[in-house]
Amino acid sequence: MARVVFASGLRRFTDGAESVEIPARDVRELLAELHRRWPALEKRLAEGTAIAIDGEVIPRDEALLESLRPDSEVHFLPQIGGG
Amino acid sequence: MSERKFRQVGTRPIRHDGLDKVTGRAQFGADYSAPGMLWGKVLRSPHAHARIKSIDASAALALDGVKAVITGRDFPDVKSESGPAGEGANDMRDLAMNVMARDKALYHGHAVAAVAATSQRIAEAACAKIQVTYEVLEPVLSLDAAVAPNAPILHDDMRAAGDDPKPQGPTNVASRREMGRGDAKQGFADADVVVEREFKTPMVHQGYIEPHAVLARTGEDGRSVVWCCTQGPFMVRAFTAKILDLSTDMIKVIPTEIGGGFGGKTTVYLEPLAVLLSRKAGRPVKMVMTREEVFRATGPTSGTHVRVKLGAKKDGTLTAAEAVLVYEAGAYKGSPVGAAMMTVFAPYKLANVRIEGWDVVVNKPKVAAYRAPGAPMAALAVETVMDELAAKLGLDPIDLRLTNAVSEGVQATYGPKYRAIGFIETLKAAKSHPHYKAPLGPNQGRGVACGFWFNAGMSSSANVAINEDGSATVMSGCPDIGGSRASLALMAAEELGIPVEQVRPVVVDTESIGYNDLTGGSRVTFATGMAVIEAARDVVKQLCARAAATWGIELDAVKWEDGQAVATNGAEGKHEPLSLKRLAARASSTGGPITGRASLTARGAGPGFATHLCDVEVDRETGAVTVLRYTAVQDAGRAIHPSYVEGQMQGGAAQGIGWALNEEYVFDAKGAMENAGFLDYRIPVASDLPMIDTVIVEVPNPMHPYGVRGVGETPIVPPLAAVANAVQRAAKVEIHELPISPPRLLALIEAERG
Numbered sequence: 001m002a003r004v005v006f007a008s009g010l011r012r013f014t015d016g017a018e019s020v021e022i023p024a025r026d027v028r029e030l031l032a033e034l035h036r037r038w039p040a041l042e043k044r045l046a047e048g049t050a051i052a053i054d055g056e057v058i059p060r061d062e063a064l065l066e067s068l069r070p071d072s073e074v075h076f077l078p079q080i081g082g083g
Numbered sequence: 084m085s086e087r088k089f090r091q092v093g094t095r096p097i098r099h100d101g102l103d104k105v106t107g108r109a110q111f112g113a114d115y116s117a118p119g120m121l122w123g124k125v126l127r128s129p130h131a132h133a134r135i136k137s138i139d140a141s142a143a144l145a146l147d148g149v150k151a152v153i154t155g156r157d158f159p160d161v162k163s164e165s166g167p168a169g170e171g172a173n174d175m176r177d178l179a180m181n182v183m184a185r186d187k188a189l190y191h192g193h194a195v196a197a198v199a200a201t202s203q204r205i206a207e208a209a210c211a212k213i214q215v216t217y218e219v220l221e222p223v224l225s226l227d228a229a230v231a232p233n234a235p236i237l238h239d240d241m242r243a244a245g246d247d248p249k250p251q252g253p254t255n256v257a258s259r260r261e262m263g264r265g266d267a268k269q270g271f272a273d274a275d276v277v278v279e280r281e282f283k284t285p286m287v288h289q290g291y292i293e294p295h296a297v298l299a300r301t302g303e304d305g306r307s308v309v310w311c312c313t314q315g316p317f318m319v320r321a322f323t324a325k326i327l328d329l330s331t332d333m334i335k336v337i338p339t340e341i342g343g344g345f346g347g348k349t350t351v352y353l354e355p356l357a358v359l360l361s362r363k364a365g366r367p368v369k370m371v372m373t374r375e376e377v378f379r380a381t382g383p384t385s386g387t388h389v390r391v392k393l394g395a396k397k398d399g400t401l402t403a404a405e406a407v408l409v410y411e412a413g414a415y416k417g418s419p420v421g422a423a424m425m426t427v428f429a430p431y432k433l434a435n436v437r438i439e440g441w442d443v444v445v446n447k448p449k450v451a452a453y454r455a456p457g458a459p460m461a462a463l464a465v466e467t468v469m470d471e472l473a474a475k476l477g478l479d480p481i482d483l484r485l486t487n488a489v490s491e492g493v494q495a496t497y498g499p500k501y502r503a504i505g506f507i508e509t510l511k512a513a514k515s516h517p518h519y520k521a522p523l524g525p526n527q528g529r530g531v532a533c534g535f536w537f538n539a540g541m542s543s544s545a546n547v548a549i550n551e552d553g554s555a556t557v558m559s560g561c562p563d564i565g566g567s568r569a570s571l572a573l574m575a576a577e578e579l580g581i582p583v584e585q586v587r588p589v590v591v592d593t594e595s596i597g598y599n600d601l602t603g604g605s606r607v608t609f610a611t612g613m614a615v616i617e618a619a620r621d622v623v624k625q626l627c628a629r630a631a632a633t634w635g636i637e638l639d640a641v642k643w644e645d646g647q648a649v650a651t652n653g654a655e656g657k658h659e660p661l662s663l664k665r666l667a668a669r670a671s672s673t674g675g676p677i678t679g680r681a682s683l684t685a686r687g688a689g690p691g692f693a694t695h696l697c698d699v700e701v702d703r704e705t706g707a708v709t710v711l712r713y714t715a716v717q718d719a720g721r722a723i724h725p726s727y728v729e730g731q732m733q734g735g736a737a738q739g740i741g742w743a744l745n746e747e748y749v750f751d752a753k754g755a756m757e758n759a760g761f762l763d764y765r766i767p768v769a770s771d772l773p774m775i776d777t778v779i780v781e782v783p784n785p786m787h788p789y790g791v792r793g794v795g796e797t798p799i800v801p802p803l804a805a806v807a808n809a810v811q812r813a814a815k816v817e818i819h820e821l822p823i824s825p826p827r828l829l830a831l832i833e834a835e836r837g
Contacts, residue, residue, distance in 0.1 A: 005498060007261070008261050008263040008437065009246040009260050010246075012246065048165075055499040055501070058686075061165070062684075075499055077262075077421075077425060078424060081346075081349070
C-alpha cells in the first residue's frame, strides 16, 4: 500500500485527508485510483505537477510507469526548472 | 562506492578546451558565418503594453538588399501545451508568442517583426521602415498594480490556476498555490519569539557576457541547420520545430561554444526567427543580439515580494514557519515561485509550515531560469529572519541553524524525506573556519546565510569511442558551461584507467548522439557523468571479452585493472596483461571498433546545501558597501574536478553579491528599461570583490556511482542574505529591499540617525 501525503493546498480536493494508502503497483494505477476517489483532483494534478516517490522528484507525465513499493511514500509537488 | 580509491577523480588537470579559449580560437555563437549569408534584425515594440492593429512592411521590402520580412502572421498557430523538451513547465503557445508578438505586444522590446537583408545596416534601415500601428494600453509594471482592482489585464483568457481562494474571472494572477503541514497557527502560539518581515527584490538579469547569436541555413529540401549558443541544442531543435510546425528531423542544431548562460539560454528567442527567415529568403541568416536587446528582450529572473514569519522557542528550536511568495512571471505565466515554495524552508526541520505562492504576469520581459530559479529571493527572506531570531534569542547564528538543520531521514518541508545530505557538515565547516573567528573593525559586519537547491537528473546520452592507439573520445550532447568536458573526461579516464590527457571530450550536434536534456539544473556532471561512466564500463566489458577471446579463457577469468586486462579467477599469471593500447591496436581482428554507449534517465540527484560567510564595511557617509571577505562552504558530494567546483562556488557568490548590492532593472513610467547596458546595470567586476574563499565538503550522494551531486546552482542561493545580514550588522539598519545600493543604504542610515 503506497502512502500518499497531500500538502495543505491539495486537501480541499481530498475531503481534508492529509494522507491515504492506495494499493498500486505503479504511478499510473495510483493516479487512476486517486482520480476515481476524488475526480476534482485530476485537473489540479495536471497543472504543472511533479511527483516525489521515496524522495525522487519526477515530472508527473514522466512518472506514470514508475514502480511503487508496498511501503512507498508519494508526494505531489510543483514542477520546477533549474538554470 | 564511498570506499573507492580514485586515481583521476579529484585531480585538477588543465581543461581540454582551455587552450582554444585563452587563445581566442574557440568559436562562439557570433563567430559563425556562411557563404551568401544575410543579416537578420528584429523590430521590437516601443510600448510595454499595446494592441497591434496593423503591420505594413511594404516600404521595408522595397529597400534594396532586403530579402525577407516576417511578422506574427508568418507563424503557425501553436496550441497551449507543455514543452517537449527542456525543464519545468514551458507552454508552447506562450513561447511562440514571446518570440514574435501576434495581436499584442506585452513588454517594451517584444519582437513584432524581423528582417533579413544583405547587411546589418540595411536590415536596421528596413526595420525602421516597417509601419506598425499600435493601440497603446496602460502597462502593468508592479506586482501591486497587477493585482489591484480594475488592473489592466495582459491576457483576456487568463484564469487563475491552483488553490482557492484565488481571483475569479480575467486576472493577472496565473496561479495561487498553497502547501504546508501541521498547524502553523498553533506553532506560532507555542513560540517564545516570533519574527515577521517583508522583502522586495527587483527583476535582475543573469548577465552572461555572450549575447544570443544564431546562424541558420535552410537547404532546397527544407532542412535547416542551426548554429547557436545555447544550453540545450535538443531543446532548440524541439522548440523551434514546435513553433514553426516542423518535424524535428527537419532541424539540426550544432551548439557553439557558450559564453555563459546561467539558465538564460534554456529557451529560444532568435532561433525560430532565423530559421523562418532563412526558409523565406532561401539563404543563410545570421542574427546577433545587442547587449540592449539581451536586457530588454530575453529572460531575466523575477522581481518579488516575500513575507516570512518564523517562531522559535528560547533554545532556538523553530516551532512554526509561514511564507507568502509573490513572483513576477513577466509577460507570460511561469515564474519560479513553485521552486521558491519548495526551497524557502528546505534547510530546516519544521513540523508546522504554511506556504503560499503567487505567479503574476506583468508587462516586463518573460522571466527565464536563473541559477537555482526562485530560491535566492526566498532565502534572502528566511535567512535574514533567522539572523534576527538569533539576535533576539542571544544565540550564535550558526548555532541557531545547527539546532534546526535537516539531515538524512528528516522530512523536507516540501514533502519527501532527505537521503544522505551534507548541510550540517557545511555549518560545522563554516563555524570552524578562521573567517568566522576573525576580528571585525568599526563599521564592519559579518553575515551568515545558508541555501538549498534540489539539483536535477533528467536524460542524457554519452558515447565513449576507443581510438586505434588506445586513446579515447567522449561524446556528449550537453554544452559545456562550467567545465563539464574536463569532468566527463576525468570520469571516463577513471573507468578506462588511462591518463585524462588521453581522453578527448567533445560536445556534438543533435544528429551525432542520442537525446540529451539541456545543460541546466546542475545536472551534467551528475547525469551525463553517469552516462559516461556507464558507456566507459560498456567499453571495459568489451575489452575484457576481447582479452578473454585472445587468451582462450572465460570472460569471468578477466578483470580490468589500471588500464589493462588481467587474467584472474585461477588464470593469474598465465597470460601477460593486455593494455588498452594493445587491445585497441588489435580491434579490427577481435571484433571491430570499440565504442561504448549509454542513454539513461538519471534518478537520485542529491540536493546541495551551502553555508556562506560575508564580511562587509559600510561607509556611513556615502552608503557604499565594500565586501571585505567572503567564504563559501558547500557539499559537492564528490568533487570530480575541484577547480571547477570551486569556480562554480565563486561564480555563484559573485553573482549573488551583485544581486544584493547593485543589480536591478530600472523601468520608466511607461515600462521601458532605463539601464539596458553594463555601464548602468552594474554587475560586479574583479576589482569589486575580494578573493572568494571556498571549502568543499564531500558527503557522497549514494545514488551516483562516484557520489556526485550537482554544484552549479546552490552557491547563488545564500549570498543575497549573507550580504544583507552583514550590512545590517555593520550599519545597524534593517534591510527590506534589494539592491542595497548606496542611495538606499544611505537613506536607511540617515533615517536611523533621525
